[in-house]
Amino acid sequence: MRASLSVNDLSFSWPDGSTVLDGLDLGVGPGRHGLVGLNGSGKSTLLRLIAGELVPQRGSIGVDGTVAYLPQDPGADPDQTVSDVLGIADTLAALGRVEQGSTAIEDFDVIGDQWDIAERTEAELARLGLGHLGLGRPVSSVSGGELVLLSLVARLLTRPSVLLLDEPTNNLDTAARERLIDIVAAWRGTLLVVSHDRELLNAMDDIGSLRGGSVRWYGGGFDDYEAAVAVEQEAAARAVRAAEADLRAQRRDRIEAESVLATRRKQGEKAWAEKRMPKIAMGNYKRRAQVSAGKLRGVHEDRIEDANTRLIEAEELVHDDREIRVDLPNTVVPSGRNVLTLDGVRPAYGSIELDLEIRGPERIGLTGRNGTGKTSLLRTITGDQAPAAGSVRAHVPIRLLPQRMDLLDGSLTVAENVALIAPSTTENDRRAQLARFLIRGRAADQPASTLSGGERLRATLACLLLAEPAPQLLLLDEPTNNLDLPSIRHLVEALESYRGAFVVVSHDQRFLDDLGLTRRIEV
The missing domain is CATH 3.40.50.300 (P-loop containing nucleotide triphosphate hydrolases)
Structure with a gap:
């Protein structure tokens, strides 16, 4: 085709x-x-x-x-309208003028073949x-x-x-x-x-x-792809194990060969010292032994190099399964401690009206149809929006991970962004914590504007969790947007390691299942 x-x-x-x-x-x-x-x-x-x-x-x-x-x-x-987003505002306006009797060529040009x-x-x-x-x-x-x-x-x-x-x-x-x-x-x-x-x-x-x-x-589809990759990864892991065993065997053979050469060398040195044969014959014997030893070493070095190459090729077929591990003691929320109280809160947008009490390191999933006001509720909790009704009382430091993950300054590097949000930390501490989020070496010096979705998530999470004061309530608004499956796994790992309370808004049911939520609230 x-x-x-x-x-x-x-x-x-x-x-x-x-x-x-x-x-x-x-x-x-x-x-x-x-x-x-x-x-x-x-x-x-x-x-x-x-x-x-x-x-x-x-x-x-x-x-x-x-x-x-x-x-x-x-x-x-x-300031745009729905028709502006749809790209039809000018066409509809031209159609309206034609219906009212306009014969202007410009209107017909705008309409083109879009009469319907x-x-x-x-x-x-x-x-x-x-x-x-x-x-x-x-x-x-x-x-x-x-x-x-x-x-x-x-x-x-x-x-x-x-x-x-x-x-x-x-x-x-x-x-x-x-x-x-x-x-x-x-x-x-x-x-x-x-x-x-x-x-x-x-x-x-x-x-x-x-x-x-x-x-x-x-x-x-994806299930078929995942099954095929699983078979490939199992074969790749077997190939790595076989290549490792072959490399070990080649190294053992080289050690044994060196031992044999050492024994021969000692025997030759003893014969030379005792003058058991004519000097010319002994010289020829020594030269042949040196040539033979050089060839033998070369053969074993080539075999080791080939075995090492096969190991590298096998390892390249195995996917990277690094894990995020976070240890931030300042984010710990003791069991039973008041974290957040909402009394009849109705956000400025949407139809939510909610009473909610969060205590201790609770993990809450917030779900509901588009347009009900979930994002507006999170912004109301942080104080970015005033509620249309009700009251919000936050008892611990709060941080919000917004849908668009636009907290990073794109003109700064990842390390510089962390320095802005956690100015009292040392350079070594910042880089050590970034490494826990799989941002190591040159990646920490990469401009934030060049990060992929998963890299941006990990960098943003690092900034949020390293902020001063450390957040004991984390609000996450559709955090799996733009993430590949390994990055979603990394997010789950980070939240499993986080020891504070969190509220996550998501439509991703599998992600919510993996989080081990203490409560789900549908609005």
């Missing part, structure tokens, strides 16, 4: 010189294709390159037809459960999940032949995810999806794993 999307010898580096992609080749035809890989492997960068948002240093990109691209966090000006845009927009909004949103509604009043869906509708209205989606289930509640998956299942063009959402990835025809600068494809 002819590829409708092809990438050849694609290379891209950030201005600081860090290489993201180097000589990547990729080709996909019509169908639903999932793309997975570690955070920082270049998945989002690849989509931006295909969409034309970034320019490669080398290589070519070929697309058969038109491309539509939905980024991870589709932002919007708060109002009807198509209404149908797409209804299909994604957004029929209740008026076209004149301000974007500032819609939830993060609704904004993602509106941005998707805007792309669908362009009728693209190639659709690129980057973490499209971010901020979506269960019903919205199901509608999105229905749209994906019905897609008839070429679809390339970067996601960590297992249910969405299971709707794919195949899964591509971007690792080590190349993409390897696996047939079927």
Whole structure:
């Protein structure tokens, strides 16, 4: 099948010189294709390159037809309306003028072939459960999940032949995810999806794993991919064990050979000292022995080098399973201590009205439909928004991890960001704590603006937990957005190590199950 999307010898580096992609080749035809890989492997960068948002240093990109691209966090000006986000405001205005009798060429140019845009927009909004949103509604009043869906509708209205989606289930509640998956299942063009959402990835025809600068494809959805990788990893682990055993054996053989050579050398030295044979014959014997010993050593060195090469190659096939371990005694909350009291709190946006008492190191999951006001509630707890009703009493230091993870100053390095939030710590202490979050060496000196989703999460968590005063109540708003599965595991590890209380807003049921919550509250 002819590829409708092809990438050849694609290379891209950030201005600081860090290489993201180097000589990547990729080709996909019509169908639903999932793309997975570690955070920082270049998945989002690849989509931006295909969409034309970034320019490669080398290589070519070929697309058969038109491309539509939905980024991870589709932002919007708060002063815009729904029709502005959908990109149809000017077309609707021109249609209105024509209906009132306008014959201006400019109006017909704006409309083009979009005479049915109002009807198509209404149908797409209804299909994604957004029929209740008026076209004149301000974007500032819609939830993060609704904004993602509106941005998707805007792309669908362009009728693209190639659709690129980057973490499209971010901020979506269960019903919205199901509608999105229905749209994906019905897609008839070429679809390339970067996601960590297992249910969405299971709707794919195949899964591509971007690792080590190349993409390897696996047939079927994510469950099939995971099963295939598990078999490969088991074989890779066996290969490592075999290579290690071979290397040990080659080293033992070399030691034994050196022992034999040492014995021969002593015998030769003794014969020389006792003058058992003519001097010329003894000289020839010595030279032959030296040549033989050199060859033997060379053979064993070559075998050891070959064994070591096989071990390195085998180890490269084994995926990295490093773990986060956090030890921050100042975040400890004793059992029974008052942490937070909410009395009839109603946030400025949404329909929540909540009484809540948190004591000790409780772990609470907060779930609910998009637009109910969960994010607004978290901002009310931190004091960033005044409540529409009720009172908030915080008894311990609080920190919030927002949806967009925009707490870091992109112009500063990771280490410099930590220094801002924890000025009394030493450079060595800061770097030691960053290492616990798997940010080591050069990574700590990397500008925050160049971090991937998983790297940004770990750096932001490090800043939050190392802040002064140390937070004893952590609020997390959709923290798994933009994260690959290993990064979600790292987040779970960090929260397992955290010894304070936390409230997490999430639509990711598997993530919530892994956290070992003490309570779940649905609003």
